[in-house]
Amino acid sequence: MSKHQYAMVMDLNKCLGCQTCTIACKKLWTDRDGTGYMYWNNVETRPGMGYPRQWDSIGGGWKDGQLQPSPLPTMDDYGHAWEFDYEQRLYEGKKKPVMASPAPKSGVNWDEDVGGMNGEENYFFYLPRICNHCTYPACLEACPRKAIYKREEDGIVVIDQDRCQGYRYCIKACPYKKIYYNEVTGKSEKCIFCYPRLEKGEVNACAAQCPGRLRFVGLLDDPESPVHKLVLGHRAALPLFPEKGTQPNVFYVPPFNPPKGGNYDKSILEDSRLPLDYLIYLFGPEVRDVITRLEAELKMAQAGGRSELLQLLIGRDAATRYRIKPELVQIKV
Amino acid sequence: MRINRPVFLLATALAVTAIAGAQAGKTPAGQTLNATSLSAPAEALLDGSALWDQAPAHRISLNRTPPLYDTDEPASLEIPVLDVRVAHAGGKLLVQMSWADPTQDAAALPEVPNTPPETRFRKVPTEADDRFFDAAAVMFPAKPSAMAPSLQMGDTDDPVQIYYWNAARGPMLMEAAGRGTTRRTGALFAAHGSYEKGRWTVALELPDLPAGTPLAFAVWNGSQKDRDGRKYFSVWQVLK
Numbered sequence: 001m002s003k004h005q006y007a008m009v010m011d012l013n014k015c016l017g018c019q020t021c022t023i024a025c026k027k028l029w030t031d032r033d034g035t036g037y038m039y040w041n042n043v044e045t046r047p048g049m050g051y052p053r054q055w056d057s058i059g060g061g062w063k064d065g066q067l068q069p070s071p072l073p074t075m076d077d078y079g080h081a082w083e084f085d086y087e088q089r090l091y092e093g094k095k096k097p098v099m100a101s102p103a104p105k106s107g108v109n110w111d112e113d114v115g116g117m118n119g120e121e122n123y124f125f126y127l128p129r130i131c132n133h134c135t136y137p138a139c140l141e142a143c144p145r146k147a148i149y150k151r152e153e154d155g156i157v158v159i160d161q162d163r164c165q166g167y168r169y170c171i172k173a174c175p176y177k178k179i180y181y182n183e184v185t186g187k188s189e190k191c192i193f194c195y196p197r198l199e200k201g202e203v204n205a206c207a208a209q210c211p212g213r214l215r216f217v218g219l220l221d222d223p224e225s226p227v228h229k230l231v232l233g234h235r236a237a238l239p240l241f242p243e244k245g246t247q248p249n250v251f252y253v254p255p256f257n258p259p260k261g262g263n264y265d266k267s268i269l270e271d272s273r274l275p276l277d278y279l280i281y282l283f284g285p286e287v288r289d290v291i292t293r294l295e296a297e298l299k300m301a302q303a304g305g306r307s308e309l310l311q312l313l314i315g316r317d318a319a320t321r322y323r324i325k326p327e328l329v330q331i332k333v
Numbered sequence: 334m335r336i337n338r339p340v341f342l343l344a345t346a347l348a349v350t351a352i353a354g355a356q357a358g359k360t361p362a363g364q365t366l367n368a369t370s371l372s373a374p375a376e377a378l379l380d381g382s383a384l385w386d387q388a389p390a391h392r393i394s395l396n397r398t399p400p401l402y403d404t405d406e407p408a409s410l411e412i413p414v415l416d417v418r419v420a421h422a423g424g425k426l427l428v429q430m431s432w433a434d435p436t437q438d439a440a441a442l443p444e445v446p447n448t449p450p451e452t453r454f455r456k457v458p459t460e461a462d463d464r465f466f467d468a469a470a471v472m473f474p475a476k477p478s479a480m481a482p483s484l485q486m487g488d489t490d491d492p493v494q495i496y497y498w499n500a501a502r503g504p505m506l507m508e509a510a511g512r513g514t515t516r517r518t519g520a521l522f523a524a525h526g527s528y529e530k531g532r533w534t535v536a537l538e539l540p541d542l543p544a545g546t547p548l549a550f551a552v553w554n555g556s557q558k559d560r561d562g563r564k565y566f567s568v569w570q571v572l573k
Contacts, residue, residue, distance in 0.1 A: 033457040072463040181462040
């Protein structure tokens with residue numbers, strides 16, 4: 001067990017699906033040989049196939065204390081890193097439109113905004129995803145090389161690139177499919193929660209660049225941190241697929257009040273545009289209580305009261321959204 | 334990673350049997366491999382030379398490692414035997430391993446330019462994330478010892494050297510001192526693999542080992558998702 005645990009909360013009511021987080025991460029960490037197809041951070045439309053396709057149903061994680069089997073996703077499931085034929089079309093005079101190659105068949109948010117239908121109304125929302133830096137990481141348990149470790153000082157899960165032999169048991173074991181194989185290096189890679197930034201007191205790149213200001217970062221065990229307040233204080237945020245058994249440290253404030261046409265005043269629990277069953281599928285049955293709490297806070301604010309929770313979720317400035325204190329997690333060597 | 338207990342015990346029993354044989358001054362469970370002296374430069378033998386016909390072929394039984402992990406897919410014994418020839422040439426020990434494998438799991442991985450990726454418009458892509466390549470290895474004790482090391486990558490007192498060849502990544506020298514300790518040394522050695530008519534023939538150039546050295550062999554079948562301890566292995570054989 002780590003002495004401290006960094007955590008992130010993402011407010012799904014605020015995500016606009018712009019992928020700025022995705023690009024911030026990509027430019028910083030995965031703009032290298034072999035990393036073209038991989039997005040340590042991605043935003044996907046829900047309901048939807050996800051990235052890689054069907055990651056939520058193919059396996060991995062824990063059940064009754066045992067790792068669960070899973071196939072490896074294929075490159076078709078992730079989406080190949082396609083290139084555009086600019087040279088041929090623009091400079092070599094081939095008079096055809098610029099085309100992507102290989103022909104794209106899937107990608108990081110392939111079914112963008114398709115969503116689902118609830119009666120005659122369409123619904124969808126965006127789900128940004130990073131490694132969950134789990135308390136009980138299935139990837140760590142699966143690695144016969146002991147190449148994966150959870151940092152004692154801050155709970156961040158990382159892969160030792162010197163020890164990794166590219167066996168990919170970790171990818172199979174991760175129920176969130178947030179580890180990627182780099183065939184060029186022959187090793188697996190994943191989100192490192194921007195630990196070099198945190199060590200300098202800077203927040204994760206994905207959070208820093210988020211125009212929707214929906215990410216909150218801090219130590220889960222620090223009572224002053226926004227993530228502690230949201231997860232343990234207000235109990236307004238939940239992990240994804242808690243039944244996978246890994247105890248994620250990334251939490252989500254569920255989307256709670258998109259109204260059906262003409263039903264503005266009605267609660268999502270009464271007549272939801274977004275089927276509650278789907279939110280229960282993603283976040284477990286506790287999502288009902290979280291939505292009830294969020295709606296009560298909203299009603300109070302709409303009646304002229306002051307909601308500490310909603311004020312926090314608005315997250316007006318960086319000091320509200322992040323509390324990065326390297327001195328709290330330093331290990332004396 | 335949880336180890337499947339009966340399987341672990343079986344593998345341990347195999348290793349113990351081999352060790353016990355060596356301790357008693359007997360040959361471990363395998364065969365004696367007669368090394369033939371050939372008057373040719375070592376390089377000439379690497380590339381499938383007809384000179385190999387002068388060295389007798391030893392047919393060695395391969396064992397499939399049982400599932401080591403709870404989540405392993407079952408794997409059948411698709412490669413039951415391995416043919417091994419051993420020769421002294423040019424002050425080296427050359428080992429030729431040959432086995433039937435209907436699927437050639439190999440690839441020419443793209444060359445990575447020497448320039449830093451951030452200076453290049455295009456990066457080298459990962460072409461596939463779910464393929465595994467055929468491979469072969471010879472393991473022997475890293476230091477002279479009266480007793481054969483554990484078949485499971487040696488042990489603390491009796492470390493092993495592993496001359497490993499991979500159909501996509503080529504040869505790499507490894508060392509280990511027990512299960513889970515395998516480490517690439519970064520050193521290379523001469524090796525050559527060719528695939529013809531459903532058969533791999535791989536020649537490895539080893540240092541000139543003395544008679545009596547135990548040798549163990551391993552083959553990985555990429556199409557069976559072999560990597561790590563998921564492989565075919567022989568018990569210890571003895572070089573003569």
